[in-house]
């Protein structure tokens with residue numbers, strides 16, 4: 001199972017909830033590429049965070065670059081630690097390294113600290129970089145502190161206490177129906193008109209189907225054109241959901257089903 005590494009990331013913590021041998025990759029694209037090529041069976045990547053919102057890289061790659069599916073979701077609490085070398089004091093730190101998502105989740109804390117920040121490919125890559133450096137700190141996990149010989153100078157440095165990140169397990173196909181499932185789709189509207197989005201979402205409300213996420217991202221074609229990501233309760237193999245998806249297909253310009261998978265906590269270990 002591929003994950004965003006090196007060892008000591010939050011993604012590794014999420015992936016370790018599943019059975020399987022873990023293989024670290026330096027980037028989200030590296031994980032998806034390895035799944036696509038069959039170098040690993042599955043990949044685990046972050047998709048959204050409760051403070052900072054979407055992990056744009058994952059969403060963009062799933063829409064534009066790969067035809068892979070979500071087969072599970074895993075949500076874990078995220079407690080960020082300020083990590084320094086054992087002989088370094090927080091007052092001496094003038095540069096903090098971390099993943100852009102982590103830096104964004106700790107913005108107020110970093111402002112108060114009055115430091116320069118530098119983005120790295122992951123939180124553990126930051127910890128590795130800081131190891132042996134004076135005047136530098138990383139934001140990352142307790143496990144990264146252990147692995148890279150750092151100490152936790154400050155705990156829980158995220159700006160809001162209830163911080164969670166949702167990860168997805170990526171495969172060539174999605175999960176079979178369990179009875180407690182979610183489906184993720186992305187679509188774009190035929191044209192920009194009053195009530196266009198409402199018409200699509202109305203298909204779900206008419207059948208009393210709960211949406212668990214609605215998000216828009218730039219289409220990357222031109223300013224003001226968006227693609228919409230929605231997650232809803234139900235499996236695409238359920239005939240009622242299939243009907244709704246068929247109706248929607250006839251009304252949108254583009255639609256891609258990103259996968260149906262068990263709602264968190266259900267069937268995390270049943271991969272086939």
Ligand SMILES: O=C(O)C(=O)C[C@]1(C(=O)O)C=C[C@@H](O)C=C1
Nearest residue numbers: 009010011046099101122123165
């Ligand atoms: O760098 C890491 O430790 C990661 O696993 C990535 C990641 C992310 O991209 O959202 C995962 C969880 C946290 O939200 C911060 C960083």
